[in-house]
Amino acid sequence: MRKLKVNNNEVAFYAMGGLGEIGKNMYCVQFQDEIIVIDCGVLFPEDELLGVDYVIQDYSYLVENQEKIKAIVITHGHEDHIGGLPFFLQQVNAPIYSGPFALSLIKGKLEEKHLLRNADLHEVNEDTVLKFKKLSVSFFRTTHSIPDTLGIAVHTPQGTIIQTGDFKFDLTPVGGLPAPNLQKMAKLGDDGVLLLTSDSTNAERPEFTKSEQWVDTHIRRIFEKIKGRIIFASFASNVYRLREASDAAIKQGRKIAVFGRSMENAIGAGQELGYLNIPEDYLIDPNDINSYPPEKVLIMCTGSQGEPMAALSRIANGTHRQITIQPGDTVVFSSNPIPGNTVSVNQLINKLDEAGATVIHGYVNNIHTSGHGGQIDEEFMLRLMKPKYFAPVHGEYRMQKIHTKLAEMTGVPLENSFILANGDVLALTKDSARVADHVEAGDVYIDGRDVGDSVGNPEIRERRLLSEEGVVTAIAVIDLKNHQIVAGPDIVSRGFVYMHESQDLIKAANHEVFWAILNTFKNRKKIDERILNRTIVSRLQKLLYAQTGRRPVIIPMVTILNGDQKHEEPKKNKQSKPKTDKNVEKEDVK
């Protein structure tokens, strides 16, 4: 069983996913034999990963150490925070603690996979305190684009570790829904926060993210001007948005028809939990929409991201059973396309336009706002929590990096901030923090059915990558006994054009490898070649992606002169026969 290389008095923070990426969030706090897991999400792969439906975490470390897992606590019900639970629960048995809205979504997921009966589910709210032998967990209310969003505080013998979850400071949520609990956050800050791990999604936006109240105002204004039918498309889970649209519709006397399963579920849960307030006689049967005059109809549907099978795409294609676009229809996209979906959303808009509908969309019309706080929100969180140490999470490398600058401007010295990668283990005492270890935390590809069916063909992917992106090799010879670099590091690349052109980039890459080795010397008495190689790969990947936007295959080739270190075969990933990306790179070294 893999054990963390941390001292017995140190508390560890590490992520199986969510660092250097947006998606598959899974953060862990471990002290001795107690682990608290925070969230378990999926990542929706980019188009290039054909045949892959989800990417999940390589959490083999947690599977091996599962008897230590005291709780899986959930911040909120988005897919990138709960979507991985049906996979994880097939391998790990641990109680889940979640707010009511996420819990209802989790139940649905587990039901589908016939996992609900054996699941150990607990509803929590911000007043809940979970007490274990050495660790305890408390919650604080935040706001995001889905109701019941919680931040998590894990209280450890060395101090409190905060995981904010996804958040923005929505000071004026719609429908009287609760605002962020500033008092509780300030109290945590006053009592002392050892480590803050905070949402970095919008760290590049120099703004305070607008409230849903602002969207509400504009949705009302837009609805008031529309005489015909309104087809309203948004994320089903953004119940605030559903509230805004339904409130505006009811004010106009429009009946509401709901299309798309996730939208039906969200409206059901929203009504049940009191986040929505639609009188029963306003919800009409989808088959009856044509018996109402157009100005008395609101159609709420899924598919705002151009998903081909969702209601809106079928409406646009003319293949929907109940709805055909008719002159006078207005389609309102209360969302912005996620970067990867821009093309399909544009195609969808064109089709709707051709079919005769008026299309209103996005930020331009003030009918969308982000669920993630911008720089001002992030600074408020930092000032409220006043952490000693800081680790930006939930973001790509460049966002994490900017977030550490915000931390510096709000009083956290740069040397107390850690830009971690998935698997990096941050070991903390009340007055020290260091990256002490690195556990498995690669990508696992899923074809949508089950973990057992995880997709293979990494070889094909690798060849494609090689052909498209080239290869970068880092070479070094180190003397283990004397902690010296005997030769190198040298960087050699083939087929990776950017490196041929830039001496600066080669220098920077060299620098990364140099520090990866030096940190390894510093942190451990015994050098683990696997960890060193992984660190080199991860550092170079980040650098090259940040500088060139490319992901060449990276091959670390470190020769260790001292024979103490046994070259062991990398442990096979228990859950996925095909190797993850990093395994591939690792094996190339051999």
Next chain:
Amino acid sequence: MRKLKVNNNEVAFYAMGGLGEIGKNMYCVQFQDEIIVIDCGVLFPEDELLGVDYVIQDYSYLVENQEKIKAIVITHGHEDHIGGLPFFLQQVNAPIYSGPFALSLIKGKLEEKHLLRNADLHEVNEDTVLKFKKLSVSFFRTTHSIPDTLGIAVHTPQGTIIQTGDFKFDLTPVGGLPAPNLQKMAKLGDDGVLLLTSDSTNAERPEFTKSEQWVDTHIRRIFEKIKGRIIFASFASNVYRLREASDAAIKQGRKIAVFGRSMENAIGAGQELGYLNIPEDYLIDPNDINSYPPEKVLIMCTGSQGEPMAALSRIANGTHRQITIQPGDTVVFSSNPIPGNTVSVNQLINKLDEAGATVIHGYVNNIHTSGHGGQIDEEFMLRLMKPKYFAPVHGEYRMQKIHTKLAEMTGVPLENSFILANGDVLALTKDSARVADHVEAGDVYIDGRDVGDSVGNPEIRERRLLSEEGVVTAIAVIDLKNHQIVAGPDIVSRGFVYMHESQDLIKAANHEVFWAILNTFKNRKKIDERILNRTIVSRLQKLLYAQTGRRPVIIPMVTILNGDQKHEEPKKNKQSKPKTDKNVEKEDVK
């Protein structure tokens, strides 16, 4: 001696100035025989008040009740918060408590008037607690465009009353200066706030006010591009701005010459208190500026508002002893003209331009940000304090009104918000609030030397007003015994065009008078005709100004049928022989 008409268990909040206007702030909290006075500022009159240098408060009530005044606490050192002290202290003897920067400015002021020797001055910081028999006062650190800004909490037997002072949430102040103490504010909110009285200056701006850090970045960038001399003009009291300019200059090796007395004072105090960090050898004698090459000189001077006698105006006019504009000079206005000064600032810019200087100014170049929080800042304050009752202060009526809407959106029911006018007495218990009385709180005009010299000629002013704005008369006959309105209210106007054109406005005016009378019935057993007339004038003034932007002369003519009420002559204003505007209106009734 005038006594407040409040119950013995009620705590009273009222303002001598600062409500319905921006300027001459002076807020009071009174419980039984203890009064805490917060700030004592002046108002700079609009151009139309020729011959008037300052407007101060008619604080005859406080003069009469001066033995009750336990403390004058100061939020910060701007003129509209401390400028009235030299006048007030000539009539009232009370200890002053202030943060260090404001204190050094107050000392200068009192010294000038030979009042320093007898003044009872105390330096406080945010940890100070002042304890009196029934009331106590604590402080919390905020940020504004001057250092050492404090919010005030007056703890009363009925609950805590907060006066925010002027504030914005600058989360990233320059030079490592302290940020707002969110924890302390949240703690006050958690412990329970009875009444929040909060800065409304920027209630019309739907934004989070930008940090000084942002200005700092842009000042640096602009300085880096300038090859010749830099002449930097800003408010002397904005020590943050002086810090940004001096830091940027030092980075370029520019020596710094200071012109203008208030700038010299501010830099002296800033250096002494550690807010500025200019090495001694960087501060040069103004006479020596020509012995340095242009690219090594920064001139810091007063006059950013186009004040005719300030250094910058004299430089522009070519009448400055040491500085003449030369080709290559760049003048940086790190300020925005205050509304009344737009014309003079534009003239100044033209002159500088003609003289051959490059002029960089204002928001356009990102070298200015407001010291007052926008709507987002105000919402944060509301969410942090979670008050039961709310009274927007430091703003004109329309700003106060918008601020109550923000309060409503952040959880304070509209009926718990009070848009008070100067002199209105809000009486509170822990679960009630009502406007219970109205004390004298008119305008007193000062010619710049002393209170004794207060300017006369209100008759001339009145005739001018009558000729320009017209007159509005409100007529009603009331039966005091039966609490009934026997005739009216009727509104008659002459020379006030807006009213002729709008039945709606007449209706609204009628409504205001109606409610003024009804509230008087409700609140008091014995009707005080003076108060009723004052209330009518104040309500109509607000309405008419909000709707038309005009201030006609208002004459309330209420006939009281029951003879119980003695028509007493209005008490002469102790401190000003000439009558205030309101006195004039009052006398017209007779």
